[in-house]
Amino acid sequence: MVKKAKYSASVLVIGDEILSGRTQDTNSNYIAKKMAEIGIDTSEIRVIPDIKEVIIESVNELREKNDYLFTTGGIGPTHDDITAESIALAFGVKIELNESAFSVLKKYYEEIGSPFNEVRQRMARIPVGATLIENPVSKAPGFKIENVFVFAGIPKIMIAMLENSLEFLHKGSIVHSQSVKVDAVEGDIADTLSLMDSEDSDLRIGSYPFFNSKVDFGVNVVIKSVDKDKLSKSVNKFKEFLNKNSLNFD
Amino acid sequence: MVKKAKYSASVLVIGDEILSGRTQDTNSNYIAKKMAEIGIDTSEIRVIPDIKEVIIESVNELREKNDYLFTTGGIGPTHDDITAESIALAFGVKIELNESAFSVLKKYYEEIGSPFNEVRQRMARIPVGATLIENPVSKAPGFKIENVFVFAGIPKIMIAMLENSLEFLHKGSIVHSQSVKVDAVEGDIADTLSLMDSEDSDLRIGSYPFFNSKVDFGVNVVIKSVDKDKLSKSVNKFKEFLNKNSLNFD
Numbered sequence: 296m297v298k299k300a301k302y303s304a305s306v307l308v309i310g311d312e313i314l315s316g317r318t319q320d321t322n323s324n325y326i327a328k329k330m331a332e333i334g335i336d337t338s339e340i341r342v343i344p345d346i347k348e349v350i351i352e353s354v355n356e357l358r359e360k361n362d363y364l365f366t367t368g369g370i371g372p373t374h375d376d377i378t379a380e381s382i383a384l385a386f387g388v389k390i391e392l393n394e395s396a397f398s399v400l401k402k403y404y405e406e407i408g409s410p411f412n413e414v415r416q417r418m419a420r421i422p423v424g425a426t427l428i429e430n431p432v433s434k435a436p437g438f439k440i441e442n443v444f445v446f447a448g449i450p451k452i453m454i455a456m457l458e459n460s461l462e463f464l465h466k467g468s469i470v471h472s473q474s475v476k477v478d479a480v481e482g483d484i485a486d487t488l489s490l491m492d493s494e495d496s497d498l499r500i501g502s503y504p505f506f507n508s509k510v511d512f513g514v515n516v517v518i519k520s521v522d523k524d525k526l527s528k529s530v531n532k533f534k535e536f537l538n539k540n541s542l543n544f545d
Numbered sequence: 546m547v548k549k550a551k552y553s554a555s556v557l558v559i560g561d562e563i564l565s566g567r568t569q570d571t572n573s574n575y576i577a578k579k580m581a582e583i584g585i586d587t588s589e590i591r592v593i594p595d596i597k598e599v600i601i602e603s604v605n606e607l608r609e610k611n612d613y614l615f616t617t618g619g620i621g622p623t624h625d626d627i628t629a630e631s632i633a634l635a636f637g638v639k640i641e642l643n644e645s646a647f648s649v650l651k652k653y654y655e656e657i658g659s660p661f662n663e664v665r666q667r668m669a670r671i672p673v674g675a676t677l678i679e680n681p682v683s684k685a686p687g688f689k690i691e692n693v694f695v696f697a698g699i700p701k702i703m704i705a706m707l708e709n710s711l712e713f714l715h716k717g718s719i720v721h722s723q724s725v726k727v728d729a730v731e732g733d734i735a736d737t738l739s740l741m742d743s744e745d746s747d748l749r750i751g752s753y754p755f756f757n758s759k760v761d762f763g764v765n766v767v768i769k770s771v772d773k774d775k776l777s778k779s780v781n782k783f784k785e786f787l788n789k790n791s792l793n794f795d
Contacts, residue, residue: 314586339594340563409732432756500624
């Protein structure tokens with residue numbers, strides 16, 4: 296990959312349990328935050344069911360569109376764990392028993408005194424050409440194939456796998472960010488934000504209203520830039536505007 | 546729409562603040578749960594940035610693929626609130642000042658003694674042909690156009706708009722669900738689940754491992770069916786298996 300100033304990532308959350316509302320996905324938020332820290336833009340998050348054709352199509356679309364794709368979920372031993380198999384199909388490669396994964400798992404189950412049965416051995420099946428990503432929690436590894444990183448769905452394991460993947464990622468320019476909590480409604484500041492946003496294309500200005508009750512509401516304004524000086528100048532200018540208009544802020 | 550046994554929905558979360566990891570989206574989980582309650586399958590959740598072309602493309606893809614599409618976010622008064630405009634473009638209709646929305650907003654700002662300025666009036670711009678969805682919290686309405694429901698991103702407002710939209714939805718057959726918390730790892734029960742799953746296509750069996758610590762781990766098995774009798778038979782059969790194999794469960 297050619298070194299660039301900006302890299303993009305997408306997240307594919309695979310799992311019926313998210314779509315049924317049973318489980319609140321937190322993995323994509325964790326990944327998005329981590330990417331922001333290392334200067335990678337998350338451009339899309341998608342949640343799809345445990346259906347092979349849907350996984351294949353989504354993986355191929357998202358890996359094409361973005362520098363990186365992270366998938367979560369569906370790499371356990373049960374009948375609904377079809378991610379590894381679907382990834383192999385998406386890449387048109389075979390899926391085979393990976394010797395290294397097999398021996399790690401065999402050792403683990405011997406240690407905890409649990410049978411390393413056929414269904415557990417399924418977790419050692421990895422697409423040919425993939426690089427294993429270590430799972431310090433329950434040993435069944437994730438893997439990386441080209442620009443696609445395949446992680447478990449259990450948050451604790453996902454987080455460990457993400458940590459173990461950072462070395463493979465190109466880091467982009469860090470985007471600096473400052474936020475101002477304004478004691479107003481969006482309509483009071485929309486004009487100014489719009490002007491600031493149009494004046495400088497290096498700035499990204501977001502406005503996030505909150506409405507906790509009739510007395511506790513306001514707007515969080517988040518200003519971002521890769522240029523620290525521009526950022527602080529812009530924040531100061533915004534605060535001047537707020538002062539001039541007698542709008543309180545933190 | 547012809548009455549069917551099953552309806553599908555998708556959720557499009559529009560907002561840079563979710564993709565940057567700044568905000569954890571909870572709206573899609575709320576919608577998914579509500580859909581499950583009324584027999585509608587959520588088939589996809591997608592989070593995209595505040596970019597007009599991306600919104601248009603995603604809206605047109607998802608409204609085509611599913612019976613219903615719910616969008617959240619981007620209908621406030623600021624420069625990054627481009628959802629209504631993008632929806633109009635997706636449908637190829639004009640966006641105009643909606644008289645009813647205008648008078649509701651005007652009245653509201655008069656009541657709270659805040660100027661109903663030009664940026665606030667933007668919130669009364671609604672695609673032609675859309676039906677307004679009431680916002681009891683801050684009055685700026687959502688809307689429905691064909692099978693697309695456009696909601697605010699603030700959870701409290703989104704929830705109210707969803708409630709006000711339920712009357713428009715066809716309800717599907719209710720899917721009944723029972724879960725069994727098993728004191729085991731997936732490998733101990735994977736074979737049985739796989740067999741149960743393949744024996745009856747009316748059943749949907751999910752297996753969700755959790756791993757809180759080395760002593761607190763297990764699997765939540767969720768069995769679903771539109772047929773209550775089949776469901777309870779299946780759950781009993783599974784519990785028999787667990788008893789026979791001395792696996793504890795709740």
